[in-house]
Every structure is written in structure tokens, then in C-alpha cells.
Amino acid sequence: MKVGYPRAVHYYDYFPFWAGFFRGLDLELITSPLTNRQVLEQGLKKASDETCLPIKLLVGHIQALSGMGVDALFLPRMVSVEEKTYLCPKLLGLPESVFASVPEGMGVLTLDFNMRQGKRRVIRTLEEFAEGLGKTGAEARQGFLLAQNWQEHYESRRHEGRSFGESMGEFDPRLAGEAGRTIRFDNPDRDESAAVLTVALVGHPYLTQDNYANLNLVAKLGERAHVRFIEEMEPQGIEQGLQGLHKSVFWSHARKIMGAGASYIGDEAVDGVIYLSCFGCGTDSMTQDMVARIARQQHKPYMVLTLDEHSGEAGLVTRLEAFLDMTERRVQRESNFSAHG
Amino acid sequence: MLLGNEYYLGVDVGSVSTNLVLLDHEEQVAEALYLRTMGRPMQTIKEGLKQLRAKFPQARIIGVGTTGSARQLAATLLGADVVKNEITAHAVAASRVHPGVQTILEIGGQDSKIICLRDGVVVDFAMNTVCAAGTGSFLDQQAGRLGIPIEQFGPLAVEAQHPVRIAGRCSVFAESDMIHKQQLGHSLEDILAGLCQAMVRNYLNNVGKNKDIRGPVLFQGGVAANPGIRKAFEEELGQEIIIPEHFAVMGALGAAYLAEEKLVRAQGERGESRFRGLQVVDTEFQASSFECAGCANHCEVVEILQDKTILARWGDRCGKWSSGKGEQRSASEVNAR
Numbered sequence: 218m219k220v221g222y223p224r225a226v227h228y229y230d231y232f233p234f235w236a237g238f239f240r241g242l243d244l245e246l247i248t249s250p251l252t253n254r255q256v257l258e259q260g261l262k263k264a265s266d267e268t269c270l271p272i273k274l275l276v277g278h279i280q281a282l283s284g285m286g287v288d289a290l291f292l293p294r295m296v297s298v299e300e301k302t303y304l305c306p307k308l309l310g311l312p313e314s315v316f317a318s319v320p321e322g323m324g325v326l327t328l329d330f331n332m333r334q335g336k337r338r339v340i341r342t343l344e345e346f347a348e349g350l351g352k353t354g355a356e357a358r359q360g361f362l363l364a365q366n367w368q369e370h371y372e373s374r375r376h377e378g379r380s381f382g383e384s385m386g387e388f389d390p391r392l393a394g395e396a397g398r399t400i401r402f403d404n405p406d407r408d409e410s411a412a413v414l415t416v417a418l419v420g421h422p423y424l425t426q427d428n429y430a431n432l433n434l435v436a437k438l439g440e441r442a443h444v445r446f447i448e449e450m451e452p453q454g455i456e457q458g459l460q461g462l463h464k465s466v467f468w469s470h471a472r473k474i475m476g477a478g479a480s481y482i483g484d485e486a487v488d489g490v491i492y493l494s495c496f497g498c499g500t501d502s503m504t505q506d507m508v509a510r511i512a513r514q515q516h517k518p519y520m521v522l523t524l525d526e527h528s529g530e531a532g533l534v535t536r537l538e539a540f541l542d543m544t545e546r547r548v549q550r551e552s553n554f555s556a557h558g
Numbered sequence: 559m560l561l562g563n564e565y566y567l568g569v570d571v572g573s574v575s576t577n578l579v580l581l582d583h584e585e586q587v588a589e590a591l592y593l594r595t596m597g598r599p600m601q602t603i604k605e606g607l608k609q610l611r612a613k614f615p616q617a618r619i620i621g622v623g624t625t626g627s628a629r630q631l632a633a634t635l636l637g638a639d640v641v642k643n644e645i646t647a648h649a650v651a652a653s654r655v656h657p658g659v660q661t662i663l664e665i666g667g668q669d670s671k672i673i674c675l676r677d678g679v680v681v682d683f684a685m686n687t688v689c690a691a692g693t694g695s696f697l698d699q700q701a702g703r704l705g706i707p708i709e710q711f712g713p714l715a716v717e718a719q720h721p722v723r724i725a726g727r728c729s730v731f732a733e734s735d736m737i738h739k740q741q742l743g744h745s746l747e748d749i750l751a752g753l754c755q756a757m758v759r760n761y762l763n764n765v766g767k768n769k770d771i772r773g774p775v776l777f778q779g780g781v782a783a784n785p786g787i788r789k790a791f792e793e794e795l796g797q798e799i800i801i802p803e804h805f806a807v808m809g810a811l812g813a814a815y816l817a818e819e820k821l822v823r824a825q826g827e828r829g830e831s832r833f834r835g836l837q838v839v840d841t842e843f844q845a846s847s848f849e850c851a852g853c854a855n856h857c858e859v860v861e862i863l864q865d866k867t868i869l870a871r872w873g874d875r876c877g878k879w880s881s882g883k884g885e886q887r888s889a890s891e892v893n894a895r
Contacts (some may be wrong), residue, residue: 253854429855433875508769516681523687531627536685541643543680550679 218350220326221287222247226271226308227295229422230470235291236388237367238343240513242352242359246285248389249278252429254279263318269497270525272307272375274430276318280350287555289324291375295361299344303333305500326350346515358463375448375552381426384433414442414544417481418507420493420501431493432530434522434537436493438552441541454480469501478508482517489518489544496525518544566621568649569603571628572806573668573696574583574694575780576602577810578610578881580617581818583652590807591781592866595601599628600843603635607839620895621821622833623647634862634870635843640816641686644675647812652776653678654815655802660772661801663791664808665761665781672677672832684765692760694781696729696869700736700753704746711750715786718751725756732756736885754786758794772798778805841865848892849876 218420222228230246239246250256252274260277282290303309312319312327319325328346332339340463341362343504347357367388374384386392416438418425423444428435438444440532448471450458458479459465459472466472474492492508496502505521512519520540522533565588566581576595582588591609597604609619623640624632625647633641652662653675662673670693674682674696686692701708722744725735732753739749775797782805791799804811821829844863851858857874871879 252808253852429875431791473884515769518681532685535627535643535645538643539680541682542643542646543683545683546679 218289218324219245219247219284219287220289221285221323222248222291223275223282224251225275225278226423227293227304229426231295231298231368232385233388234364234368235293238299238360239291241363242347242350244289244350244352244357246291247282247285248391249281249285250391251315252278252427254411254429257429257526259262260414264315268314270495271421271431273526274423274427275311276315279315279323283323284375287323288474290319291326292363293327296329296330297333298330299332300449301465302467303332305468305470307499308475310524313322319384343367352539354387363537372448375446376451381422381446381448409440412505414488414541414548415445415486416442416485416541416544417445417447417490418493419447419478419481419490421470421474421498422446424493424495429453434493434533437534437537438541441545442488446479447473450477458483465503468500471504474501475504475507478504479511480507482512482515482519485495487517488548489540491540492519494521494523518547559619562632563614563616564620564687566623566765566814566818567610567619567636567821568647568810568812568817569606569624569626569632569638570809570813571603571624571626571632572644572666572668572760572809575806576626576695577807578606578609579804579810579814579827580614580884581811581814585815585818587807590804590810592806595628597630600635600845602634602779602845606840607836611836611839617836619831619836620828621814621817621831623815623817623820625809625813627695630664630870630872631845631862633767635834638817638837639829639832640813642813642816644809645671645680645685647816648778649675649683650815650819651681651808651812652778653825655804655808655811656774656776656800659774659776659800661769661775663761663766663775664776664779665693665777665787666779667698669693670761670765672761672768672771673770676769679876680770684722684767684769686765692729692757694766694779696732697784697787698759699724699755702732704750706746709783712754712786712788714747715754715784716789718747720747721751721755722748723755724749724752733845751786751790754784754790755794758787758790763809764795768893769823770797774800776800776802777850778802778808780806782806794840831861843869849875850879851892852876852878860863 236246257279260273263280264273264276279290289402294311295308297303312325328342340358343361344354344357360494371384382392424431435444455473458476478490481490489513491495492505492507507518522536562583564583568579570577574595576593579587579590581587587609591606591656593602593606622636622638625642625644626639629641662676664671669686671685672682673682690754697711701711722739725731736749736753768847777788777791777799782801788799788801841864844855847858847860850859857877859871859873859879862869863869874880
């Protein structure tokens with residue numbers, strides 16, 4: 218049996234977990250191709266008009282799987298992955314919210330993954346899921362151990378500062394060859410001697426790591442700056458960034474973005490922070506402003522970039538260039554100041 | 559030191575206007591051209607150069623900077639030394655003509671921006687999102703609807719006694735609100751002034767949101783020609799708004815300054831320009847595009863040709879076309895149209 222996993226939404230955070238689990242069950246789990254124009258167009262056509270870009274991309278990836286000979290689609294309902302937090306409401310609505318766009322004849326395998334109910338319940342759910350596929354409870358428990366192991370391994374790789382492509386490539390062979398491909402610009406203005414900046418790109422990994430959806434932002438940024446991501450921030454850093462909030466943030470992603478964003482703002486090695494968001498994101502509508510306030514207080518260059526399905530590259534490049542020019546000039550000025558005492 | 563016939567050229571190719579500025583040896587504006595792009599940037603650039611050549615037949619262009627949304631296209635055609643985004647170009651121009659400026663309000667044809675500077679350095683900026691409410695084209699359109707030339711829009715608005723309140727959140731709603739006010743019998747002046755206020759409110763709420771607007775405030779871009787908008791800004795911000803002499807071509811001016819900066823500051827002496835010469839005017843350029851069939855992205859690649867030689871290509875995501883200038887493409891790599 219061949220099961221398809223769409224390369225969208227929680228793929229970018231939890232794929233190693235599910236890859237490990239399916240390996241434990243001895244089932245083949247294959248991923249859809251990297252996002253491309255066709256995926257996006259299919260997604261726009263088949264998804265509900267009102268949902269967010271990431272869900273539209275998910276629908277596009279589901280269509281892409283249909284031509285790959287998969288017997289079923291695996292789309293878990295990720296309710297909660299850690300204590301006292303939930304994933305965003307649009308992820309809780311899966312898979313039902315996209316049923317209408319699942320190609321005919323393709324089965325959907327799903328389960329509720331809810332850590333708020335405790336590990337024992339999660340294991341029980343996984344056992345039931347495995348039994349439904351003709352596997353044993355022992356295999357499910359084996360799978361769970363492997364899943365946790367792979368997920369931890371992935372996360373520690375990211376904390377070490379290894380790239381997404383390299384770290385995820387260990388579990389997703391399709392990524393291994395694609396990582397680090399960059400785009401080149403014929404720009405006579407590129408000054409090699411320019412100060413090399415460090416810029417934190419905060420936002421949902423399904424935006425920051427999907428190079429098609431974000432219009433190759435990371436490569437463009439990488440031409441002039443070292444890029445840091447929220448996944449590279451260790452849990453202590455995130456906790457530190459969240460201190461001083463009146464109320465805890467209960468969406469996992471928003472919490473991570475908020476904490477990592479605030480920590481990067483306070484980090485002297487980081488010269489500027491870019492928040493990558495997309496139209497229709499409920500949690501970003503709050504966190505992008507909360508992070509903005511912290512950036513303003515601490516006088517850190519900060520910019521929000523908002524993606525949608527008809528984002529022009531020109532607008533993005535203009536903003537990005539201007540932001541980097543601004544940050545570079547500021548860094549140069551600050552270093553001049555200290556030189557003069 | 560520049561000679562009398564040596565100039566830096568700054569070119570700003572925007573969606574609505576194409577501006578060219580010649581900077582002379584005393585860093586003064588020798589000529590400023592404001593042309594309508596009319597959707598044909600290549601022809602407009604050539605037209606601008608033609609006008610410059612006619613007026614300054616002896617001119618030697620010793621450095622070129624381009625900016626605006628078609629800055630890459632302009633850079634390819636002209637052989638630019640500097641290609642810069644509009645925000646940096648506007649900020650450079652403003653701080654050169656008015657040192658000490660802390661805020662720049664810029665409203666152009668289809669976009670608007672705010673730039674905050676402190677001690678001559680950009681510290682914050684914002685651009686409008688996809689919505690065109692609160693930009694020049696909206697004013698243009700409404701002036702056309704009311705049958706008054708755009709030049710009279712501002713002077714009439716300043717005459718208003720009791721500006722009416724118009725919803726400015728969205729240009730579609732603003733228009734219906736305006737028609738409603740008209741039908742109730744409000745005077746044209748009051749409606750125009752209301753429109754100016756609505757636009758300024760919209761600008762400050764969207765583009766200027768959370769920005770620390772401190773004086774001196776410069777207002778530039780084509781819309782700065784409208785005294786009604788300037789008055790509305792002054793009332794809303796409670797401070798004087800300065801309109802620089804060359805408000806309409808500040809982007810091009812900034813590009814010219816940047817070209818100068820780049821070439822002069824390089825080694826203390828002047829670097830060689832990449833400018834292709836004023837004879838560019840007589841050269842035939844062709845722009846075409848094709849769809850790459852290399853992968854599922856089907857990138858639309860733009861190709862600029864001069865007498866069948868490829869000058870530049872862009873638009874591809876992987877860089878196989880933009881980096882491989884001059885290579886001929888085979889039919890199999892391209893989708894048939």
C-alpha cells in the first residue's frame with residue numbers, strides 16, 4: 218500500500234514524525250512534488266476561495282498526489298502537539314474542510330493527534346489507526362518510538378543551524394537534491410564588499426520554507442544576509458522571548474513565532490527581522506503586530522511581508538532591497554559611531 | 559570635478575510616469591523630464607533620451623542610475639551603473655536636497671510610501687499594499703469623472719469652505735459616497751476637499767500606520783502637485799509640509815545621486831560608466847517573452863534583444879536563462895504558444 222503525504226502545512230514541521238511512524242508500520246509514505254506553478258494553480262481552482270494560501274497550497278498538493286499512483290492520502294488532524302497549546306483552527310478543520318477537493322477514488326486516512334489528552338491516549342489512537350490498516354498494536358508502538366526519535370533528530374538538526382533542506386532531506390529524499398538551489402540576479406549594483414548582515418525571517422515554516430510560495434525569498438535574502446529561522450531557536454530562547462506577556466499564547470505556531478521573533482529582536486547578532494505572513498492568517502494578524510511593538514521598542518529594523526496567490530515578485534524585491542539597504546546603512550553607521558567613541 | 563558638459567543621468571520608470579533627470583557639474587538639476595509611461599516603458603525611455611539629446615547635443619553622460627518598477631529593464635537598455643529600489647532612491651534625493659529631513663511622504667501614480675529617516679539614514683518605511691485607494695490614479699480617475707482637468711483639482715479643493723466627509727477606506731466606496739454627496743447638492747469644491755481629506759486619512763491609516771512622523775516632512779511624488787492634498791496633510795499632521803522643487807522626479811534625482819556616489823566614491827577618482835551612449839535612441843530593441851518548458855513552474859521568461867543579440871533575460875526562477883545570457887534557446891525547451 219502506497220500512502221501519499223501532501224507537502225504542505227504541517228509537513229514543514231512534523232513530517233519526520235509521520236515518516237517514522239509509517240516506517241514503523243512498514244508502509245510506504247511518499248510526498249508530493251515541491252510546490253510549483255501547477256500545484257498552486259490547482260489549489261486555487263479547487264480550494265475554497267475564503268481560506269488561506271497555505272490551505273490552498275495543500276489542496277494543490279493533494280491534486281498532485283493523484284497522478285502518483287497513491288492508494289490513499291494521509292492527512293492527520295493535528296490538534297495539539299504540546300501541553301496547553303493548540304494548532305491553528307484551519308489545521309483543526311482538516312481533513313474535512315478539504316474533502317470536497319480530494320480527487321475521486323482517493324481514500325483519506327486520518328486520525329486525531331492530540332497531546333493535550335496525554336501520551337497514552339495518543340498511542341491508543343495510533344494503535345487503532347494501525348489496526349485499521351491491518352497492522353498490529355506492537356507495530357504501532359514501534360512506529361511511535363521511531364516517530365518521536367526522527368522528529369527529535371530533525372529538530373535538533375535545525376537547532377544546530379542546519380538548513381531545512383539538509384535536515385528534512387534525511388527523511389524526504391526528494392528534498393535532498395533540491396536544497397540550496399539559488400536564483401541569480403544580474404545586478405551591477407551588487408557590492409561584494411558590503412557588510413554582511415544577519416536577518417531573522419520569522420513566520421510559519423510552510424511559508425518561509427516553501428520557496429515557490431514565498432517567491433524565492435530565502436535565496437534573495439541569502440545574497441546579502443545570513444538568514445535565521447524560528448526553527449533554529451531552542452525552546453529556552455522561545456520561552457525567553459515570551460516573558461513579559463500578559464497572557465500566554467495558546468496556538469503552537471503563533472507562540473513559537475512570537476517567542477523566537479522577540480528573542481531575535483533582542484539578539485545583538487541579528488541586524489533586522491522580517492515577518493513573513495500571508496493573507497487570511499488569523500494568528501499572524503495578532504502576532505505580527507505584537508512582534509512589531511517589541512521591534513519598535515528596541516529600535517530593531519522590522520518589516521512585514523504578506524504573501525498571497527497573486528503576489529508580484531517586483532513588489533517583494535523592492536521591499537526586500539529597501540529593507541536590506543536600510544539595515545546595511547544602519548549597521549555601517551553604528552560601527553562608525555563606536556569607532557569614534 | 560565635472561566639466562560643464564558632463565552629466566549624471568537618473569531614470570525612474572514607474573507605472574504611470576517615466577522621469578529623467580540630468581545632474582550637472584554643480585550637482586544641480588540641469589533638466590528634469592516627466593513623461594507618461596503609457597504602458598510602453600522602452601519607447602518612453604527612448605523618447606526621453608531623444609528629448610535630452612535634442613536639448614543637450616554636447617552632453618556627455620558619465621554615470622547612469624535607474625529606479626522604479628521597470629528599473630531592471632531601464633538598466634539593460636541604458637547600461638546603468640546603479641540599479642536601486644524606489645525607497646532608497648527617494649530617501650537619497652530627499653536627504654540631499656533637504657538635509658535633516660525626518661519623514662518623506664511619497665504618493666505616486668499607483669503606489670504610495672512613507673519613509674522615516676533619522677540623521678540621514680532610513681530607519682523605517684512602508685509601502686501601500688495591493689490596494690490603489692489613496693494613490694494618484696484614483697484622483698486622476700475622479701477628476702476625469704467630474705470633468706475637471708487634474709491640474710485644477712487641487713486649487714479648487716483649497717477653495718472649499720466646508721469639506722464634506724467621504725469614506726476613504728476603499729476607492730470604490732469613496733466614489734459612491736462622493737456621488738451621493740454630489741446628488742445632495744454639496745459644492746464641487748467641498749467634495750474635492752473632502753476627497754483630499756479622505757485620501758490623506760487613508761494614507762495615514764494604512765501606509766503611515768504606526769510610523770513616527772516627525773518634521774521636517776517632505777511631500778514628493780506626482781500627487782504633491784496637488785495643493786489640496788498638501789493642505790489636508792498639514793491639517794491632519796498639524797505641521798508644515800515641505801514640497802521640494804523637483805517633487806515629481808525625486809526618484810530619478812535620487813538615482814542620479816546614487817550613480818554619482820557609486821562612481822565617484824569608488825576610488826576617490828571617477829570610475830568608468832557602463833552607459834551605452836545616447837545613440838541608444840537609434841537602436842532597435844525588441845522585448846519578447848516565452849514560456850520555459852524545463853519544469854512544472856512554466857516560468858514566463860522575458861527576453862530583451864538588440865538586433866537579434868540577447869541583452870538580458872529575466873523572469874525564470876532557477877536562473878538558467880538569466881545567467882546564461884546570449885545562449886540560443888532550442889524549441890524543445892520552450893512551450894509553444
